[in-house]
Amino acid sequence: MYPALAVFQALKTEDNPLREAYQMRTGFQFPAADQISTLWIGGIGGMEAPIIRRMGIPYQEIPAAGLHGVGWKRLPTNLVQIGRGILASRTILNRFQPQAILLTGGYLAFPMAVAARYGVPKTRRPKIVLYVPDIEPAFALKVISPIADRINVTTEESRQYFSPTAAVNVSGYPVRSEHVQWATDPQRKQKASQVFRLDPQFPILLVFGGSKGARSINRALMAILPQLLHFTQVIHISGHLDWEEVQRYQSQLATQLPAEQFERYRAFPYLHEEMSAAFAAADLAVCRAGASVLGEMPHFRLPAILIPYPYAWRYQQVNAEYLAKKRAARILADRELSTKLLPEIQNLLGNPSMLAEMRTSLQSLAQPFAAYTIAESILRAAMESRGRT
Numbered sequence: 001m002y003p004a005l006a007v008f009q010a011l012k013t014e015d016n017p018l019r020e021a022y023q024m025r026t027g028f029q030f031p032a033a034d035q036i037s038t039l040w041i042g043g044i045g046g047m048e049a050p051i052i053r054r055m056g057i058p059y060q061e062i063p064a065a066g067l068h069g070v071g072w073k074r075l076p077t078n079l080v081q082i083g084r085g086i087l088a089s090r091t092i093l094n095r096f097q098p099q100a101i102l103l104t105g106g107y108l109a110f111p112m113a114v115a116a117r118y119g120v121p122k123t124r125r126p127k128i129v130l131y132v133p134d135i136e137p138a139f140a141l142k143v144i145s146p147i148a149d150r151i152n153v154t155t156e157e158s159r160q161y162f163s164p165t166a167a168v169n170v171s172g173y174p175v176r177s178e179h180v181q182w183a184t185d186p187q188r189k190q191k192a193s194q195v196f197r198l199d200p201q202f203p204i205l206l207v208f209g210g211s212k213g214a215r216s217i218n219r220a221l222m223a224i225l226p227q228l229l230h231f232t233q234v235i236h237i238s239g240h241l242d243w244e245e246v247q248r249y250q251s252q253l254a255t256q257l258p259a260e261q262f263e264r265y266r267a268f269p270y271l272h273e274e275m276s277a278a279f280a281a282a283d284l285a286v287c288r289a290g291a292s293v294l295g296e297m298p299h300f301r302l303p304a305i306l307i308p309y310p311y312a313w314r315y316q317q318v319n320a321e322y323l324a325k326k327r328a329a330r331i332l333a334d335r336e337l338s339t340k341l342l343p344e345i346q347n348l349l350g351n352p353s354m355l356a357e358m359r360t361s362l363q364s365l366a367q368p369f370a371a372y373t374i375a376e377s378i379l380r381a382a383m384e385s386r387g388r389t
Contacts, residue, residue, distance in 0.1 A: 001048040002292065003133055004040075004104050006174035007378070008057065010371035011036055018180060022372040030379070039096050041089070043108055051272060062088040064107035066140075085111030090119035093126065099382035100127040102374070103148075105138045113144040127381035131374055133173060133291030134315040135322055137161050150381050152374045154294050157322060171374050172367025173295025180368065182276040183300050192281035195274060196266050198233045203349050206282035206302075208237035214288055217307060218242045220337035221286070222249050225265065226257060227342060232349055233264040235278050243269035283355065284348055286341070289320035293329070298366040303329065303358035305344055310334040328361040 010019065012033045023029055040057050042048050043064040052059045065081035089112045093101075101116055103109040109130075116126050127149040132141055135157050145151060145162055152171040153159065162168050175183075182188050193200035205228065209217045218238050221228075228234060238246040246267050254262050271278055279285075279296060285304040287293065297304050306329050308316035323329035330348070332340055348355060367373075 001051070002176060003131055003174045003295075003374075004102060005052075006176045006371040007102060007131070007374045008038060008040075009177045010174070010375040011038070011378070013177060016177065018368060019372060022369050025369070026376070028376050030375070036379075037096075037098075039092070039098070041092065041108060041112060043106075060092055062092070062108065062111060064111060066107050082111055086115050086119065089115035093120050094124075097124055098126045099385040100129055100378050102129050102131060102378055103141070103144070104131045104133060105141050107140065109140040109144060113147060117147045125385075127385045129374075129378050129381050131171070131174075132158055133294070134319055135294070136315050136318045138315065139313075149384075150377050152377055154291065154370075155322065169373070169377060171377070172370030173291065173298075174371035174374055175295050175299050176276070178273065178276040179279065179296065179299055182280040185280070188280040192277040192279075195277040196235055196281060198235075198264070198266065198281065200281075202264070203232040203283045204235065204281050205232045205345065205349070206235045206237075206278050206285045206287075208278075208285070208287050209239055214239065214307070214309070215242055216334050216337055217286065217288070218246060220341050222246070223338065224342040225253060226261075228345065229257065229261040229264045231346070232283075234266065235282065236265065236267045237271055237275075237278070238267060238269055240269050284345065286345070289316040289323075289331075291315075291319060293323065294319055294365075295367075295370065297323065297329065298362045299368070301359040301362045301366070303348065303355050303362070305330050305332050305341070305348070307332050307334055307337065323365075326361050326365060328358055328365060 014033050019030065038058065040052050040059045042052065042059060042061050044061045049059065063081045063084040065078035093115055101112060103113060113128055116128055128147060130141055130145065130148045130151045132151065132153045135155055137158065142161065145166060149167065151162060151166055151168045153168055154173045156170050159168050182192065185191060190200045193204065198204055207217065207221050221236060225234065250267055279300040279302055282302055285302050287304060287306065289306040289308045293304060293306060306320040306323065308320045320329065320331045324331050330344065332344055
């Protein structure tokens with residue numbers, strides 16, 4: 001959701017210094033926001049629905065399901081869902097008549113791409129623009145890449161997964177405008193610390209596991225919190241699934257620790273608007289290695305201990321290894337959390353020169369114009385489509 005949201009903001013927000021800098025740098029001029037019509041497509045019951053609707057973005061839903069790694073029992077049901085998704089996508093495309101569509105992966109990408117290529121009259125066929133967040137493309141993006149008109153990738157390392165003739169462009173990972181504002185604020189550490197009522201002069205550790213959370217990370221953190229709070233403050237984003245367990249533990253912790261130490265702990269089920277402040281406040285992060293780490297960590301120059309999710313395809317492992325090879329992050333296996341998480345945190349927070357080296361490496365990987373690069377790709381594709389008709 002968030003890469004697409006960052007691109008939407010690049011397309012529709014006119015009064016932005018970064019947009020002006022991009023136009024000066026490239027010579028490309030964005031049209032006025034009221035000249036760009038947009039429609040956001042989500043999955044039925046998707047977590048993005050309330051956020052997108054709250055922002056006033058036109059929104060519709062389609063049925064969707066996966067095939068990669070699905071067992072034989074679920075396969076027939078999922079195939080039916082995909083068929084329904086294609087039909088729903090065709091209906092939406094024929095009504096809205098876009099000149100270009102942006103697909104960022106997930107279950108929605110396949111039905112929408114098939115409908116765009118084969119379910120719309122040729123004279124109104126929209127251009128298909130892909131954005132590949134992970135270094136290794138997800139299954140759906142690999143499958144539809146041969147029919148894509150433009151492909152944007154986060155890093156140069158992604159080129160190897162596509163045909164040599166594919167129109168691949170290295171854009172970087174697009175981050176939201178809120179991230180940009182916080183990351184570029186000279187007093188971000190002080191201001192962000194105030195958001196969470198924390199001391200900017202004392203180390204701050206940010207721990208999160210994604211929108212649903214990461215149970216192994218949550219439990220490993222809770223096991224070492226009494227030791228951690230001796231030498232660092234903690235912002236803990238548990239995800240909704242483990243929130244009740246975290247609240248119970250937090251209540252127990254309040255009776256076990258001195259008030260001064262307990263006040264160093266801040267727990268939340270989920271953050272949206274305040275997530276930018278959490279990144280800005282932190283000195284070190286502990287998190288999974290989803291695609292967002294390729295953009296958010298460099299953008300905030302935030303060193304991280306990455307724990308790739310062990311029960312899925314290798315996308316997160318590839319992302320983590322990329323940052324680790326650049327000396328921008330450390331990798332810890334999920335199975336090692338109980339024994340190695342505490343000493344790894346102690347080692348990094350106790351070594352300012354190592355953190356400084358990681359921040360320098362992260363700064364070299366940041367691509368602040370990524371959202372505008374992808375936005376330009378969409379607009380150029382739309383202009384080609386309009387010129388054809």
